[in-house]
Amino acid sequence: MRRPLIRRLTALCAAATLLATAAACGNPEDDAGLVIYSGRNENLVKPLLEDMEKAIGTTIAVRYGDSAEMAAQIQEEGDKTKAGLFFSQDAGALGALSTKGLLKKLPESSLDKVDPSFRGGAGDWVGTSGRVRVLAYHPGQVSKVPDSVHDLTKPEWKGKVGYVPTNASFQAFVTGMRVLEGDDATRAWLKGLKANEPKVYENNLKVLDAVGEGEVALGLVNHYYWYEQVAEKGEDKVGAKIHFLPGGDPGSLVNAAGVGILKSSDQTAAAQKAVDFLLSEKAQKYFADDTKEYPLAAGVTSTVKDLPALESLDAPKIDLGKLESLQETLKMLQDVGMV
Template identity: 70%
Template structure:
């Protein structure tokens, strides 16, 4: 169990990202300290409140099926993963959430460090490889996505094999990226964990100095590469596969390159779930976890989002998508991606946000 000082530090770091939302929740921190929370009774399978950092348009169909599978009345509250994690930390014993469905592993790692998540049944944990579940056994990955470099063959014959090459003069003004996007920030956090803060800041400043072009989202970065506005772009793999599925391969100029050698630019992140200790809904929440790891749900994510299914025995049928175990991703504890606040500080120092 983490030391109290670590838990407080994590809570403060995440809460700093959500001051407007926390203020809207009502009541001062001083007042909340004076109130004594009532102990929650376990609600069985009757009701389940899910805080979801995954987009409503994306997961609404599978949430309908989850409700039937669990037998619970399911209420889903949508928002940004980091903001929802901060809200859970602020709510503490009073949290309304029984299950947290995060877009990335970092927010789950933050709640794990804060001792907010319940240990999952071993049978649930065993459905997913150790690389995609929490070291404390309190969260598990549902779907995975790899960082890649998109490139336009009309602009360059091939993409470089490392993100470190992007700060070289040959790529000046030719790279697109989305510094305010959560997936880019998770990648930068991974680089910090792998290579240290000084090296990461040097790379960020180098990318900025090399006139890399900023965009709002991964999809916009891919569009810019496809149109030839830039030669290269940093995105998640599934954006390319979704674009191909939508308009046809013959209408997509861009290609993508999965980086070799454990490069930080090849980070595989995971969307995942954790059961809240204080939610009083563990029975329904654990059923929800098992449903999300079922063949039905795993195949939904593989087909609808082109993400990697993470449950053992389920493989993607997306045409041309390399097998997950063939990727040369960096070795990293995904729970360590929780240190987002320091990443935001580095991005600010580098002049990117």
């Protein structure tokens, strides 16, 4: 059994143990007006969810974890799930629940706030914020930045690329490449990249630091990591620069975090208020200003300096709901020896 699967099984077992302990001690989820399963990082969204609790006038209990693991747990729990709302880090996990018919159709008043490309085709989930894949590069080592991830398999980049193969955003990007270019082409690219001896890092921030320090020349990351670092340190202290890939390249995938209401839940009213809060001006400005993501609700634009407008990005045209085939992506990454 490979490591990622072991980690997922371990996490699910730990969650089961936690639930058993909570049942014996009294579970706050039992008393909450709304239970949220969140694939978004607690440090990132906890302040926003605290504001949500005040705004919707309902006690909230939040269970945090990996988005794919949360989606798998909801499927396993079925009608017995305590979740009323699923807040996912990426569209793929929402697409997986939609495919299984586990999400409730949202009202048009909520869906209409967001462009159709960032909501489910069945109208049962909606994006709350967006992020784009970019190439980080060291300006002293790179005279011409590649315009495609396909260029990263060329000999000149051998040992000079940093990435996080276990990261959910990287895996969503690979899933996007599978949807856009097919499994055979994606597998061939992965094999070519691995043969070029990329350097593996623990997370995207470490990749960005490695590029900034000249340890590698290029790095595969999400855009907001760079903008967060610039806001914290100043651009001259970051070292790395970023490049938005043109031409609809799969390496420029725009993915969305989003929410869906569980069809079997009796918390629909509170969950709907939560959806509308996340699409409100206050929440959208939080995503824009605090997390440096793209706000997706109409009427709110990012004020982050030098961040290209979302509509100006030359991103690939893709149904984000089709990113749900994560297990197939994981198997492919295991087969080529990346995870």
